[in-house]
Amino acid sequence: MSAPLTASAATSAIAPGARPVTGFWRRALRHRSFVLGAVLSLIVLGAALLSLVWTPWSATDIDIASKLRPPSAAHWLGTDVLGRDIVSLLLVGARSTILVGVIAVGIGLSFGVCLGLVAAARKGWTEELIMRMSDFTFAFPAVLSAIMLAAVAGPGMVTSITAIGIFQIPTFVRVTRGSANAIWAREFVLAARAAGKGSFRITIEHVLPNILSILIVQATIQFALAILAEAALSYLGLGTQPPQPSWGRMLNDAQTLLFQSPMLAVYPGAAIAIAVLGLNLLGDGLRDLLDPRLARER
Amino acid sequence: MSGAPLIEVKDLGVRLNTSRGPAQAVRGVNFALRRGETLGLVGESGCGKSVTALALMGLLPESAVISGSIRFDGAELVGLPDAAYCKLRGNRISMIFQEPMTALNPMHTIGHQVAEPLLRHAGISAAEARQEAIALLDRVGLPDAAKRVDAYPHQFSGGQRQRITIAMALACQPDVLIADEPTTALDVTIQGQILDLIAGLVEERGMSMILISHDLGVIAENVNRMMVMYGGTVVESGATDAVFTRMGHPYTQGLFRARPRLGARKGTRLKTIAGTVPELADLPAGCTFADRCAIVEARCRAALPAVVDVGAAHGVRCIRTDVSMAAGGSIA
Numbered sequence: 312m313s314a315p316l317t318a319s320a321a322t323s324a325i326a327p328g329a330r331p332v333t334g335f336w337r338r339a340l341r342h343r344s345f346v347l348g349a350v351l352s353l354i355v356l357g358a359a360l361l362s363l364v365w366t367p368w369s370a371t372d373i374d375i376a377s378k379l380r381p382p383s384a385a386h387w388l389g390t391d392v393l394g395r396d397i398v399s400l401l402l403v404g405a406r407s408t409i410l411v412g413v414i415a416v417g418i419g420l421s422f423g424v425c426l427g428l429v430a431a432a433r434k435g436w437t438e439e440l441i442m443r444m445s446d447f448t449f450a451f452p453a454v455l456s457a458i459m460l461a462a463v464a465g466p467g468m469v470t471s472i473t474a475i476g477i478f479q480i481p482t483f484v485r486v487t488r489g490s491a492n493a494i495w496a497r498e499f500v501l502a503a504r505a506a507g508k509g510s511f512r513i514t515i516e517h518v519l520p521n522i523l524s525i526l527i528v529q530a531t532i533q534f535a536l537a538i539l540a541e542a543a544l545s546y547l548g549l550g551t552q553p554p555q556p557s558w559g560r561m562l563n564d565a566q567t568l569l570f571q572s573p574m575l576a577v578y579p580g581a582a583i584a585i586a587v588l589g590l591n592l593l594g595d596g597l598r599d600l601l602d603p604r605l606a607r608e609r
Numbered sequence: 610m611s612g613a614p615l616i617e618v619k620d621l622g623v624r625l626n627t628s629r630g631p632a633q634a635v636r637g638v639n640f641a642l643r644r645g646e647t648l649g650l651v652g653e654s655g656c657g658k659s660v661t662a663l664a665l666m667g668l669l670p671e672s673a674v675i676s677g678s679i680r681f682d683g684a685e686l687v688g689l690p691d692a693a694y695c696k697l698r699g700n701r702i703s704m705i706f707q708e709p710m711t712a713l714n715p716m717h718t719i720g721h722q723v724a725e726p727l728l729r730h731a732g733i734s735a736a737e738a739r740q741e742a743i744a745l746l747d748r749v750g751l752p753d754a755a756k757r758v759d760a761y762p763h764q765f766s767g768g769q770r771q772r773i774t775i776a777m778a779l780a781c782q783p784d785v786l787i788a789d790e791p792t793t794a795l796d797v798t799i800q801g802q803i804l805d806l807i808a809g810l811v812e813e814r815g816m817s818m819i820l821i822s823h824d825l826g827v828i829a830e831n832v833n834r835m836m837v838m839y840g841g842t843v844v845e846s847g848a849t850d851a852v853f854t855r856m857g858h859p860y861t862q863g864l865f866r867a868r869p870r871l872g873a874r875k876g877t878r879l880k881t882i883a884g885t886v887p888e889l890a891d892l893p894a895g896c897t898f899a900d901r902c903a904i905v906e907a908r909c910r911a912a913l914p915a916v917v918d919v920g921a922a923h924g925v926r927c928i929r930t931d932v933s934m935a936a937g938g939s940i941a
Contacts (some may be wrong), residue, residue, distance in 0.1 A: 383689065434671070493804040504668055505706075506699030506726045509692065516725075520716040603761040604715055 313472070337598055345596020351589025355582075359405035368396035370403040371554040379572050388578055391561070391567060397575070400556045401582055407557040408586060410533040411541040411550075413474050418476025421532055423483020428518065430484070431491030432510045445481035452478070457549045471550040475540045479533050484528050490522040499602035524598035531594030542583065558582050611682070614641035615784060615817050620677035622842075623660050623669065625889075632889035634660040635841045637913070638677075643785065647811060647818045649832035649849065651825060651864070655843040656885055658821045662787050666704055666821070666905035667694040681783070690738065700730040702780035705717070706808075707790040711899070713762035719746070720758035726780040733787050745776040750806060779810060789821045795809070804831055825868055826856035829853060834922075837861045840897025842913070846927050847923030857917075857925030859933050860898045904932050 317589075339345055362370075363534050367387070374394035382389045388397035426445070430438040473547035494500060495518065503513050509524035542559025546566075551557035558579040565575035631643050635657040648656045651740045663669050665679060667686060673674060679686040681697070698704075706712040723745055724738035733741070746754035749772040754926070762770060771791060780788060786809060792800035808831055820832050828835050829849060836846040837858065843856040856862045862939040863882040884901035893899055895910035902909070909928060916924040919934065927933060 498708050499707055499714045502704070502706055502712045502774065502777070503714070504698065505704040506668055507695045507697070507729060508699075508725075509695050516717075517714050521714070558640060602716075604763045 315411075320327055335600060339596070342596045342600060344592040345600060348589050348592025348594070348596055351585050353504050354403055354587045355589060356409065357408050358402050361416065362399075362402035362406055366396075366399040366402050368399045370395065370556050379568070379575075389572075392564060393536055393555075397578055400561055402557070403557045403580060404561060404579065404582070405586075407468060407551050407555065408538050408583075410468070410540065410558075411475065412473045412537045412586075412590075415475035415479060415537040415540075416534050418473070418532055418534060419479025419483050423480045424487045424526060426480070427484045427487025427489075428491055428514050430488045431518065432514050438488070441484065445484040448477065450483040454543065454547065454549075457489040457544050461549050466549045466552060468555070470553050471541055471544045474544070475537050479537065480539070482533060483529065486525060490525045491518050494518045494521045516522070520578045524601055527597050527601070528594045531590040534590050538583055538586060547568065612678075615644045615646075615682055615885075616642040617680040618639075618665075618678070619680075621661065621664060621679060622676040624656075624674040625660070626672040626674075627668070627890060629890045630759055633892055634843055634889050635664065637842050637845070638838075640836060642817050642819065644817055645815050646834065647820065647832040649828035649835035650729065650819060650821045650838060651823065651828045651835060652838035653823060653886055655889065656838040656896060658838050659789055660841075661838070662704070662789050662819065662821055665787060666698060666702060667691070668698075696730075698784075699726040699778075701780045701783050702785045702787065703781070703783040704732070704787040705771075705778050705791045708794050709767055710794065712774050715762055718759045718761055718835065718848055719765070721763075722775045722782055726777060728782045739779070742776070745780060746773065749773070749776045749779075749810075750802075751776070767795055768803065771795060771799075771803055775803075775807065775810070776875075779814070782814060783816065785817045785819065787819045787821070790823070791820075792827065793822075793824075800827075807831075812854065812920075825864060837864070840892060841889060842926060843916075843924075844898065844926045845924065847920065851920055851923045855920060855923070855934065857919045857923070857930050857934050858898075858927050859902045859904060859929075862933065863901075865887050904929050913914055 372395065374390070376394065377386075377390055377470035378392055378394040380386055380390040380394075386396050386398070388401070390396055391400065419602045423445075426441050427466070430441040445485070456477055457471055460474050461467075491514075495513075500513055500517055503517050538558070541550050541557065542562055545557050545559035545561040551560055562576055562583075565572075565579070568575055618638060618640050620632065621635060621638040626634050638657075638661055640648065650661065658667070664673075664675055665686070667689065669675065675687050677687065681702070686694070686697075690899045713719065720739060720742050723742040724735070727733060727738040727741055731738075732819050743755050743758050746758060751757065751769060751772050757764075762773070765773065771794075775791075786807075791807065792803050794848065797801060804827060807818070807820075810816070818832070820828065820851055822828055832846065832849055835849045835852050836843045837852070837860065839845065839860050845852060845856070845861045852861065853865075856865060860882070862878075866880040867882060869879055882901055887893060887900065894908065895912055896902070896905075898915050899909045900904045906929065914926050914928045916926050917928070917930050919925050919930055925933075
């Protein structure tokens with residue numbers, strides 16, 4: 312098994328230009344957890360996209376007469392307490408899940424990474440200020456900041472996304488600054504400075520690429536946490552508002568019926584698990600694939 | 610080897626803020642380096658060799674306090690803003706580091722890393738820089754340079770990586786090359802090849818070089834002039850031949866005695882210098898070598914001895930050269 316792999320690595324090293332793209336995909340398709348993670352993530356993404364054009368039933372239509380039906384040909388996974396089709400709810404719920412995850416992580420990642428990189432590059436009072444401010448933000452749980460934001464802007468998806476995003480910034484600041492500091496202490500950074508590079512270029516060309524794998528893994532974890540946080544906020548009535556379905560609200564609704572129809576909690580729970588697992592595997596795979604040192608061992 | 614010195618260092622002092630308080634890592638260092646000249650810095654770990662080199666490069670931590678003067682091609686470098694320093698570094702002054710395994714960024718191809726200083730300083734296109742990088746890698750003796758230019762650092766051996774860092778340092782044809790223990794991390798067989806390569810390139814391009822080493826053999830074979838450092842000061846400096854034949858400072862003599870000798874009888878123990886290097890945070894008031902010196906006197910401990918000329922451009926920071934050089938003659 313290893314012989315053809317090394318051979319392909321050697322040939323790919325020889326062919327200039329074409330190497331990065333073809334080499335990456337060839338290795339990606341061999342990477343089991345990357346493939347599995349990509350498939351699971353694509354299922355979630357596909358569900359969200361599908362819900363835009365087609366759902367078996369309307370996700371908001373209430374039909375009390377056919378509530379809590381078991382799975383059947385008409386309702387593949389049955390209906391909930393208001394007689395809504397579970398499959399349709401899951402499909403539409405995937406949309407808010409992806410929105411919350413992508414935007415909240417996007418907020419946390421963009422602000423957090425920038426601040427963390429600046430803290431590591433500048434040191435001194437700049438670093439001190441950024442870190443103390445992130446400690447301050449960290450002291451407020453997402454739920455609390457969501458309640459504060461909801462009091463100002465009213466509850467809803469935008470409020471919950473913003474609250475979760477802000478809550479994620481300090482995590483990214485800490486991870487970025489910590490790993491960036493370790494890179495700044497490496498000799499190749501000294502060599503880069505000796506080659507005449509300023510701290511901005513060193514940050515972009517040397518620090519960022521070397522901590523990218525850590526950030527990707529952290530982002531997938533944060534994505535999972537964002538989904539869970541959205542579920543928690545919806546549960547408290549602060550997140551996605553009815554009738555807009557979300558996986559978190561489905562879990563919340565199922566809670567009161569846990570003994571009569573436990574499957575109502577299992578479906579959204581499984582959906583969340585698939586999304587989280589898929590992203591974690593995808594992140595792990597990306598970390599391995601983006602590191603040239605690990606490229607040959609795969 | 611004529612004209613105004615390219616680098617002129619006067620009374621250089623560096624104070625580092627360590628966790629154990631301020632440490633005077635370098636003090637009273639004076640030297641001049643002419644174009645095409647090679648200078649060796651030799652001494653034990655922690656004697657201030659690397660700090661001196663980093664001070665020249667302007668790469669000391671921001672908390673370091675630098676005193677004295679470093680003039681490069683007539684311009685003062687001490688207190689130069691970082692942006693101006695960035696234009697010098699990698700362009701007119703370059704540095705090779707000790708650890709080739711860590712001096713290259715694992716995430717970039719070697720071609721990218723060698724071409725980088727060219728793109729930055731020489732203002733040429735990416736395609737030209739790539740061609741130049743291949744030519745440089747070829748010149749430093751990397752086999753199959755054209756094919757391997759897109760490989761990553763982990764795909765090379767230690768010796769090959771040091772060749773790559775040399776190519777990076779030489780990319781912009783610097784006036785001065787600072788080599789900080791360039792062969793310490795390499796196999797003995799590779800050491801000679803790398804030193805020959807550096808010496809060849811220095812001669813070929815008319816560069817000046819500052820070679821830092823703790824290995825007297827490396828210094829003896831590769832530089833015109835040498836400085837022996839101890840406890841942050843230069844204890845002896847002069848032409849390499851003169852220093853080796855007429856060692857003036859007891860420390861130089863101790864270093865010389867401590868090196869292993871070929872053909873020594875089996876069972877002969879290596880000589881050592883008794884005692885340890887003084888803490889830089891807690892340097893004695895007088896001669897830094899006083900506590901380990903065999904011929905120390907009370908007045909040695911009173912104040913840092915001045916440099917005594919013992920020959921043409923051969924200075925020794927010792928007040929007992931009359932005794933040490935009489936004894937030194939008999940040892941050598």
